[in-house]
Amino acid sequence: MNISKKLKINKIEKKIYLMWEKNKCFKANYKKKKRFSIIMPPPNITGSLHIGHAFQQTIMDVIIRFKKMSGYNTLWITGTDHAGISTQIIVEKNIKTKKIENISKKNIIKNIWKWNKKYTYKINKQIKLLGNSIDWDKKNFSLDEKFSYAVKKIFISLYKKKLIYKKKKIVNWDKKLKTVISDLEINKKKIQKKNYYIKYYLLNKNKKIKYLLIPTTNPETILGNTAIAVNPYDKRYKNLINEYVINPINQNHIKIISDSYVNPLKGTGCIKITPAHNVNDYKLAKKHKLNIINILNKDGSLKKKFILYNYLGKKIKNNNINLKPPYNLLNIDIEKVKKKIVFILLKKKLIKKIKNKNKKILYSNKSNSLIIFLLTNQWYLKIKNLAKKSINVVKKNKIDFIPKKYKKIYLKWMYNIKDWCISRQIYWGHKIPIWYDKKNKKIYTGFNKKEIYKKYKLNKNIILKRDKNVLDTWFSSSIWTFTSLGWPKKTIEFNTFHPINLVVSGFDIIFFWISRMIMITLYSIKKKNISQIPFYKIFITGLIRDENGKKMSKSIGNVINPIDIINGISLKNLIKKRTKNLIKTNNIKEIYKNTKRYFPNGIKAYGIDTLRFTLASIATHNIKINFNINSLSNNYNFCNKLWNACRYIILIFKKNKNINKNCKNKKYSLINLWITIKINILIKKFKKNINKFRLDLLCKSLFKFIKHEFCDWYLEFIKICIKNKNIINLNLIFSILLKTTISILKIVHPITPFITEYLWGKIKKFKKNKKKHTLLIKQKFPIYKKFQKKYHKKIYVINIIKKIIYFFRKLNLKYSKKYNKKYTITLIIFNISLKKKYILLKNYFLFKNKNINKIFVLCKKNNKNKHIFLNFKKTLLIKNIYLYYKLI
């Protein structure tokens, strides 16, 4: 019988989930002393969950269920992140497609809140569908009141300690979104670009050299040149240092400076300096006190009039410098300016040659537009001191990285960390709690206007205007652990569960999230005057990739949605899903081809437990995890096997109503002892592997035990026992069978909670004390019991029996029905100890075979009659024990 036939997927699973919720199974239980908490990295509200989310959540759920069953007071908290820029883009796009024009900011924000409601519901539904044991009364949103209060509180505190400052610096600018973005939000692409070699004529015409040849891939920035740099030791240009060249476009005079930064071996050995639009040039400008010319508007177009700054970033006036763009280039996007400038230069014959060059270009991860560099005023967080403490905490192993290799990556990043730019020029997010009094040039910070007027005793005539910027999303994420537990209120949750025991996350957000959480928590949270870490352990999972090891992405069209694995999907619909809403439409054919190749029949409905088991079993400590659809059917078979085994056990229990399944005789028969020891070994392995976060090994040991020990051998032995009712005490056998089955259900429950909970409902009926045993999730995890060596020796006989059965299976193959050969055989088992001989003979019924004519079991000491081995063939059974056989 098949699980999916019996367990109507979704319906029963939903019922079971509701039952858990009703019985408050996901709530913290403060009566218990030991505590364990997990916090989920908050999914963005930008879309639905993908397989990577399902993967991480499964790991978290397995661990928290195990801890709960092991008697811990557990709490798993979830929530969603407002994901500033990303969400704003998606909602704006959505509005544009609906062709609602001239929408105000207020309306967009209203729309984002609507979107938020819709997607939070969607995401939470998905999380529930996966069976995650989350306390839903404690869900959070990174933009809710609790968070906005905490964000302000921490901002104010940091500002007062002068750790937050505002400064004009060169930043990565997204011209489409018109906001600063961080280095981490930039993608890099290698492309072939044209490298133009441009003539800059010298002002002093008496020199030997008439012009300097300057290679550039960005001729548009010529307008912002304020210097030419050469290496001080470059013989070619040594005499020209401090001379001037003429800007080929606007005829400004540009000084030649020297700096060892210039590599004389590269290019022509001289470079142009555009401080406002190149990070390195900006550094040089500061060093050499060069002027800075900003030529770009915030949308990436050319300014009507350029702005001149001194090296400190202060606006200055200078009539000698031409600050107007030539030839009506104003208000054109920089990409077009480039083409026109090249055209002008060609016309003036100022380009000596053009070469192709491989160059990395930077584009925004958020809007996909090319990054420009702009000098802007932004808010920064001074980070060096915060980083120092965060490095120490990890170095001293107060925070554990699992696997360890990520510790190195984290530390390396932290050593080279720069001040964190925390302001963004968007409107979806936490507004910066800064107010300006422009008349008196004063800045105030506080929770709101009223508070500021009161606190600083300001006159009502003073007009306060709030800073328009919004905080980087990761600012509110960095306070996630403690704020979602209720901080700054001293809640029971915060007092009990902080620091969080475990965070499970992908390595891609170590820098975004993990490092910042550590820094901000160490700064903000103190218990008994000691800085608190946000969490004790961080388990970094690999990234799930497709069957070929490629990253899953919409544009490649290899994404697998967890819901499609649970409910199944036809090939047609899968292709439809994968090709829908694509930005680039040129690879639709390939997506079609590949999808058809790897999923010729679509995806079958595998159900939640199969998905969970599969995800857990691929949770190796590799950085790259290939998701193979084959492993799903394999694990489906496993769940099916478990299902059928339990069904069989229920069947024989019902058939043998008279037999006592709850007798407590401690005398073990061989099979009982053997399976009990085996299950104890399994428990030991389970605990070991879960503590090491090796869910892959854990699943493997479960799979092996249930399929190859429990089903293949133990249940087969049970069948033989039932046939031999008259010789064997079935009361004992059935009692252990019931006990073993229950143990198995408990052990597998954290991984496949639904099927086990369902089967538990059927099996528990055979147990005494029914009242105690309500739900499997509330049961205690089986305790490992150590058995003495003598018992281990005793069960060694099972191995001998197995080998004898193997022997007969092979023999049967040889003389099978097909060949229609009948045979009888005489066996001698030789070199067996007296004790084992006794046990073996006592359990003869286990391997009794109609083909056996006679059987002798001989100890070493009794081998007087050596002649009986004549004409016998010999095989090794196990270690020194031999089997002699003769066909009759």
Add this chain to the structure above:
RNA sequence: AGGUGAUUAGCUCAAUAGGUAGAGCAUCUCUUUUACAAGGAGAAGGCAAAUGGUUCAAAUCCAUUAUCACCUACCA
């Protein structure tokens, strides 16, 4: 350029402590009187990327090389 990993059966991956290399899928043979054919039983398949070193003993530790992946930085 620097860093972090990886290289094991046809494929996808394991081996927790250095001790005769294990699964699943695929392949081949047998098997429908039943808990399960999405089963069961059996077989075949590997000198572990290469070279050298340490050790009684190396897939595992060390060094070098090759290939691949990812990360960081720079590129006039």
